[in-house]
Amino acid sequence: xxxxxxxxxxxxxxxxxxxxxxxxxxxxxxxxxxxxxxxxxxxxxxxxxxxxxxxxxxxxxxxxxxxxxxxxxxxxxxxxxxxxxxxxxxxxxxxxxxxxxxxxxxxxxxxxxxxxxxxxxxxxxxxxxxxxxxxxxxxxxxxxxxxxxxxxxxxxxxxxxxxxxxxxxxxxxxxxxxxxxxxxxxxxxxxxxxxxxxxxxxxxxxxxxxxxxxxxxxxxxxxxxxxxxxxxxxxxxxxxxxxxxxxxxxxxxxxxxxxxxxxxxxxxxxxxxxxxxxxxxxxxxxxxxxxxxxxxxxxxxxxxxxxxxxxxxxxxxxxxxxxxxxxxxxxxxxxxxxxxxxxxxxxxxxxxxxxxxxxxxxxxxxxxxxxxxxxxxxxxxxxxxxx
Ligand code: TGC
Ligand code: FAD
Numbered sequence: 001x002x003x004x005x006x007x008x009x010x011x012x013x014x015x016x017x018x019x020x021x022x023x024x025x026x027x028x029x030x031x032x033x034x035x036x037x038x039x040x041x042x043x044x045x046x047x048x049x050x051x052x053x054x055x056x057x058x059x060x061x062x063x064x065x066x067x068x069x070x071x072x073x074x075x076x077x078x079x080x081x082x083x084x085x086x087x088x089x090x091x092x093x094x095x096x097x098x099x100x101x102x103x104x105x106x107x108x109x110x111x112x113x114x115x116x117x118x119x120x121x122x123x124x125x126x127x128x129x130x131x132x133x134x135x136x137x138x139x140x141x142x143x144x145x146x147x148x149x150x151x152x153x154x155x156x157x158x159x160x161x162x163x164x165x166x167x168x169x170x171x172x173x174x175x176x177x178x179x180x181x182x183x184x185x186x187x188x189x190x191x192x193x194x195x196x197x198x199x200x201x202x203x204x205x206x207x208x209x210x211x212x213x214x215x216x217x218x219x220x221x222x223x224x225x226x227x228x229x230x231x232x233x234x235x236x237x238x239x240x241x242x243x244x245x246x247x248x249x250x251x252x253x254x255x256x257x258x259x260x261x262x263x264x265x266x267x268x269x270x271x272x273x274x275x276x277x278x279x280x281x282x283x284x285x286x287x288x289x290x291x292x293x294x295x296x297x298x299x300x301x302x303x304x305x306x307x308x309x310x311x312x313x314x315x316x317x318x319x320x321x322x323x324x325x326x327x328x329x330x331x332x333x334x335x336x337x338x339x340x341x342x343x344x345x346x347x348x349x350x351x352x353x354x355x356x357x358x359x360x361x362x363x364x365x366x367x368x369x370x371x372x373x374x375x376x377x378x379x380x381x382x383x384x385x386x387x
Contacts, residue, residue: 002030002259011178041089044209045377052125053126054126059124060104060124064108069123070104078247082251083302086251087255090358091249102132103130110231114226118147133178137162137164146179146180148177148178149179156227158221159223164216170214171202176190178237183231190281197216198216199214245312249326250319253359255293256334257330261337266287268284273313290336301321
């Protein structure tokens with residue numbers, strides 16, 4: 001049974017609504033997800049039958065207004081939900097992040113009224129699945145250099161190019177694809193089955209195995225005019241969506257770290273070596289204290305970031321600092337927890353190794369650790385070190 005570390009009694013400051021949401025998501029993860037994760041991780045698949053349950057709990061599009069099928073909840077509550085989902089697995093949080101922050105948010109912010117009314121309720125309920133295509137095989141950290149491009153035709157657009165590492169790419173009903181046009185970067189809604197739109201699943205992953213990752217390719221793929229996001233103009237449109245998802249990841253990483261800490265603490269108290277629990281040795285205690293210390297600092301960061309988001313005071317660099325710190329620390333915590341588990345820690349009988357390997361992806365996606373360092377370096381020095 002998971003015992004959540006809350007050393008500074010942060011939950012005491014939660015509203016009843018926030019506490020209820022946290023408990024509801026935690027129960028969902030314990031009852032419906034944890035019994036499945038080992039099997040799905042082993043077979044490298046996502047439990048798609050849970051998507052409608054995620055929708056019913058309001059975990060797809062948490063902040064999207066109710067009139068479009070969302071929950072209209074605060075960013076703080078969105079963050080709490082992501083923390084609880086990632087305590088189960090980064091792939092579960094990824095599913096919710098991509099659907100809510102990377103597909104529903106851009107449709108809500110940049111879409112036409114028809115697009116909002118059609119797509120948002122379907123995505124919120126989990127009846128339809130979306131994906132977000134920004135990264136390309138040769139352009140990851142530098143999406144502004146993308147090659148994928150769309151040419152205007154009489155009644156729409158012709159799209160050519162490819163996108164790589166796309167979460168849910170080959171199971172999505174709708175792909176939001178970012179492409180260059182003569183008028184700058186624009187966002188296109190590609191529906192599965194569009195002629196010239198091909199998806200291929202990426203196999204052989206050692207990380208985020210319980211999440212689907214795909215390559216998308218477009219060969220003279222025709223997109224009707226009504227499928228363009230009318231208000232998305234330039235690279236800042238997809239980058240604005242990343243702020244939303246990175247925010248959720250900063251919270252999610254705390255969930256993964258808490259799961260590893262809890263597992264290591266329980267193991268250390270019951271594993272006997274040299275006639276005593278390994279938790280009784282100073283080196284083990286130092287490891288556990290360092291973990292709790294970093295978890296507490298990460299919690300404080302996202303709690304304040306959440307309040308900044310909810311008062312519209314969070315800037316993209318605030319999000320970068322929390323994503324950078326919390327994922328980096330979660331990875332260190334997972335590695336340290338793994339050492340406490342000894343040999344047992346390399347098997348999937350324990351969850352730590354799965355979190356550890358997942359966090360390698362989380363460190364890379366949504367802006368690598370290095371890119372967030374440069375975003376922050378740029379902010380404090382006003383000097384650009386990207387190129
Ligand atoms: P740059 O010239 O700095 O900016 C272009 C325009 O965008 C504005 N901007 C932002 N706007 C909103 N939010 C942000 N975070 C923004 N960052 C920049 C900027 O002000 C400018 O506006 P304007 O009005 O002057 O045009 O652009 P750059 O080409 O130099 O790139 C900057 C850089 C490197 C920070 C950016 O490209 C970047 O963040 N790269 C990392 C790429 C990335 O994070 N990709 C993620 C792909 S999606 C994904 O990984 C999903 S994982 C899903 C899962 O959870 O499973
Ligand atoms: P690169 O950009 O090639 O970077 C390689 C290394 O070089 C990194 O260490 C990087 O930090 C470093 N580097 C690059 N530029 C600099 C610099 N200027 N200074 C110093 N170091 C630098 N993308 C999507 O669009 N949609 C998705 O749904 C999606 N899901 C993903 C799911 C998974 C499991 C993974 C692993 C990735 C996903 N991505 C997705 C892609 C992800 O956003 C990219 O992998 C990420 O942006 C990094 O790009 P890259 O892998 O091409 O690495």
